[in-house]
Amino acid sequence: MGRRALKRIDKNLDYGWHLLEFEDLPESCTSQTLFGDDAPLEFEIGSGKGLFMRTASGAQPEHNFLGVEISFSYARHSAARLAQAERTNARMLAGCGQRLLREFVPTDSLEAVHVYFPDPWWKKRHHKRRVLNEAFLLQAHRTLRPGGKLHFWTDVQEYYTATLELIAASVPLDGPHDVPATPATHELDYRTHFERRTRLADQPVYRAEFIKLRAE
Numbered sequence: 370m371g372r373r374a375l376k377r378i379d380k381n382l383d384y385g386w387h388l389l390e391f392e393d394l395p396e397s398c399t400s401q402t403l404f405g406d407d408a409p410l411e412f413e414i415g416s417g418k419g420l421f422m423r424t425a426s427g428a429q430p431e432h433n434f435l436g437v438e439i440s441f442s443y444a445r446h447s448a449a450r451l452a453q454a455e456r457t458n459a460r461m462l463a464g465c466g467q468r469l470l471r472e473f474v475p476t477d478s479l480e481a482v483h484v485y486f487p488d489p490w491w492k493k494r495h496h497k498r499r500v501l502n503e504a505f506l507l508q509a510h511r512t513l514r515p516g517g518k519l520h521f522w523t524d525v526q527e528y529y530t531a532t533l534e535l536i537a538a539s540v541p542l543d544g545p546h547d548v549p550a551t552p553a554t555h556e557l558d559y560r561t562h563f564e565r566r567t568r569l570a571d572q573p574v575y576r577a578e579f580i581k582l583r584a585e
């Protein structure tokens with residue numbers, strides 16, 4: 370995707386705690402091992418410049434947030450913004466969100482998994498590279514707690530439809546539930562930078578929310 374240069378990080382800013390790599394992770398990633406408390410834990414996969422991570426962790430200080438971004442420079446940028454905002458409930462992992470869920474996250478543990486505007490991989494032969502593939506959906510379902518939510522927004526109608534079909538065929542999630550758009554009240558009042566870009570261009574955004582069913 371076309372990306373503008375990121376703003377320079379203040380060299381006096383200490384963002385060490387906010388930026389993790391796989392070798393820093395505990396064997397089992399929970400609120401207790403990452404944040405030292407038992408608050409509900411939410412993951413965002415593919416955080417980009419980290420607008421959701423900053424806004425959500427400020428709006429919900431009683432929850433913990435781990436953002437995962439495969440591009441190191443974007444993960445570092447987001448971590449620095451969290452450090453600047455002095456968040457103690459949000460950290461970034463520079464790495465692959467699929468690997469994180471598969472190898473480091475206990476079953477029935479997450480409050481929410483957020484995936485906003487994942488890379489579309491337009492060509493059909495590249496669809497298997499999409500983050501929202503069957504293996505990822507099975508892991509998202511496994512790691513969500515009963516009642517936990519999967520949030521998926523995109524500007525690519527074909528990706529949206531294909532993902533909804535894949536979810537219906539492969540994981541017992543309740544949904545899609547509609548998520549209404551809310552008017553932006555200030556310059557950064559959007560879920561993510563890609564949502565901002567899409568809405569300012571008057572393009573549609575497709576939003577869905579799924580809930581992991583509670584065991585009978």
Ligand SMILES: C[S@@+](CC[C@H](N)C(=O)[O-])C[C@H]1O[C@@H](n2cnc3c(N)ncnc32)[C@H](O)[C@@H]1O
Pocket residue numbers: 370414415416417418437438439440443464465466467484485486487488500561562563564
């Ligand atoms: C199109 S951008 C959207 C960024 C942000 N969610 C937004 O809406 O502004 C998709 C992001 O997902 C990241 N990404 C792609 N595959 C990933 C993976 N397997 N794990 C974590 N991040 C990934 C990309 O580097 C990119 O920053």
